Amino acid sequence: MVATRNREAYLADLLKSLTRQSFRSFEVVVVDDSDRKEGRKAVSRIVGRFLKNLKIRLLRNPARLGLPSSLNRGLAAAKGRIVAFTDDDCIADRSWLKNMVRWYRCPEVGGVGGRVVPVEHDTAWAQKRKPRPRIVGRVLRSGDVVSNFDLDAGPTLVDCLSGANMSFRRDLLLRVGGFSRAYGGNAYRFETDLSLKVKRLGYKIVFDPKAVIYHRRAPEGGARVDVYKWNYWFGRNHTIFLLTCLDRGALKAVFFVLREIIRVLRRERACPYARPDAWHRVLFAILRGALDGMSTGLKILASSAIARGSRGSQHQSRV
DSSP: OEEESSOHHHHHHHHHHHTTOSOOOOOEEEEEOOOSHHHHHHHHHHHHHTTTTSOEEEEEOSSOOOHHHHHHHHHHHOOSSEEEEOOTTEEEOTTHHHHHHGGGGSTTEEEEEEEEEESSOOTTOOOOOOOOTTOOSEEOTTSOEEOOTTOOOOSEEOSOOBTTBEEEEHHHHHHTTSSOTTOOTTOTTHHHHHHHHHHTTTOEEEEEEEEEEEEOOOSSSTTOOOHHHHHHHHHHHHHHHHHHHSTTHHHHHHHHHHHHHHHHHTTOOOOSSOOOSOHHHHHHHHHHHHHHHHHHHHHHHHHHHHHHHHHHHHHHHHO
16 A cells, blocks of 8 residues: 655556566555645556556545545555555565565464665765664664664564555554554654554564565655654654653653754754754754644543543443
């Protein structure tokens, strides 16, 4: 499954790579989230070109809905027991699906993903990542996520998968309610949230380095936003993740904000694909995002508590 927005040429290359899959029993669900009339027409033409070689279903959003909502629409329409996800600016290795599907012979496996190999590098990324060799897809106690999805390591059990290369049992996705729509904008942490929910159902999540996706990292379209909006959504979405997915999330959110203030004051890492002209705007964006994330996260927690209380009351009344 793939959600696409304003990346027609990239989408064509992805679909072409899917025609070459060694595993053949699959359908492709394309969710068009384009916000341009000509873009929608182009997506229709591209999908039409591949109808002879692929079983494709094209869904068109009535308006721009964003990544989580778009994928939820695709999930509702999908018919397979396993749902695999990638991005519209990716290219699938020939054995991508074959190497993921084989793991689902084990009933305790709920999700499988693989390597995301960058093809066109984001030269603006200035962060110096601390080396954590051989650690992939790990959510640390601090709430930090060690991705390293480009590593040729494993197979290994992980906490989370990359949104560009992941798959899950469809029934589990439906049980957890699909992707949370709380992760807006650049959708930062939406796949981490989902992965943890599936894992907490008691299932294992596997990272197989042989299931390879090549990520071209398109400079625009998709969930790309400018450097200041990226930092706003980064602050907001990560705060929501900390509050709703981790124990002692409020304390971790405070430490997250303090650390980000220091990072911006040092003028370190602003955005994966753009540099800011004004660092004070970066700081303001993160702080505003974290405050909004705190508000949204607390509302989600309150709603969950009310729902649990309601279910408990109904259970007692039946007893």
